Amino acid sequence: MKGKSFWFLILGFSLSEILTALLTDGFHRITAESVILSSLVSLVLLLAIWYRYVDKPTSDFLDAINRAMRGDFRARFSCYDENDNFHRLSVSFNRLMTCVENQTEELKESRRLQIQLYENEKIYRSALELTCERIFEADLTHNRLIYGLEGYQRAFSFLNTEMFDDMIHSIADHAVYEEDQEKFFQTFDRRNLLETFRASQIPEITLEYRQRLPSGTLKWVSSSVIRSGNSGDGLKVIGYVKNIDERKKQELEILKQSRKDGLTGIYNKSFTQTLIEDFLAGTGKSGRHAAIMIDIDNFKRINDTLGHIQGDTALSQVALKLSGLFRCSDIVGRIGGDEFFVFMKDYSSSDTLTEKLNAVKNLFGEIRLEDSSYRVSGSVGVSLYPEDGAEYRELYKKADHALYYSKAHGKNQYHIYVGNTAENQKDVSSKMQMIQNPAT
Structure with missing residues (x-):
């Protein structure tokens, strides 16, 4: 406000010169040059006031908005007259931009972590593919396979579904030894998995069972399901199957000998x-x-x-x-x-x-x-x-x-x-x- 008073004081002083001349000596002392000079000074002063207190804040505000629209969320707008509407506008705008900037940084960090998690999952999946017979990824919430159906179809020609429930039922009926079927189904039933993962912090569920081969022979395998994420659109898991036949038979033999x-x-x-x-x-x-x-x-x-x-x-x-x-x-x-x-x-x-x-x-x-x-x-x-x-x-x-x-x-x-x-x-x-x- 002090700045405004200063400029209005100068403008008032210039106008007072002309008025004084009119009231004392009359128009004969007023020359065209003095009128023009005073008018120019007044005009310049009015323009300066307009630029300082109207045009520049408006221009700065528009510039800050344009920067924000281009993605520069560090853009800020300043107005130093605390009693001016532009000052109140600048405070609100700057607070808004601070919130937007913080939210943007959080989103960037979240996105970075998601990308890192995705890359880690790719590495983990690649490692599993080297050591496991089969792997899959599934969305338990929406009952669907995301990845791995082809590998299962190569092992089990009877599989022709992308529904997780149907896959578990088919494998239990056609590829799991009769004595292990009930335990297999109870362990990997989709609803049981959802309930277990949601109710506890257990990261992995594993079951060892006997797989029935097309030749009729039995093979010990280990199937595991690991929680891989719980995004807003569903709980996802990664599953893998390992051949443990040799190790399991050795363990059973040792156990048998101990008994x-x-x-x-x-x-x-x-x-x-x-x-x-x-x-x-x-x-x-x-x-x-x-x-x-x-x-x-x-x-x-x-x-x-x-x-x-x-x-x-x-x-x-x-x-x-x-x-x-x-x-x-x-x-x-x-x-x-x-x-x-x-x-x-x-x-x-x-x-x-x-x-x-x-x-x-x-x-x-x-x-x-x-x-x-x-x-x-x-x-x-x-x-x-x-x-x-x-x-x-x-x-x-x-x-x-x-x-x-x-x-x-x-x-x-x-x-x-x-x-x-x-x-x-x-x-x-x-x-x-x-x-x-x-x-x-």
């Missing part, structure tokens, strides 16, 4: 116990089962007389015959030097159990050693579920008591646990109407 007895090939003591405990904690809670403990009679004499090789032969033959005598669902294990343990699941009747126990006792007569004159026999102790206990250790302990009674009363026989005393042990008929098998 098996090295000499006989049947389950070892630790895994026998684990299997029985798991069964009783699950589907075995209902039903009637028999815990059968078996011991080779006079086994030390076999080792001492015929040698340890013949002792090992006897153990192996007993294990083989026990495995053949019982069902695949039953549990057969070696729990000690010459002791075996069989868990007979869901026997149908006391007659069935009696028949099986007689067969166990008689199988020892089929054992053949180098010395054909040597006769092998065995003693057997039995406890019953749920009558004698609901847990492995209790059944084991009572079967061991019954076995001890068999060995103490002549060997080569079986006894079913009915109590801790010899008198009770003889009273087998009171238990499920089973009759004690006499020694022969």
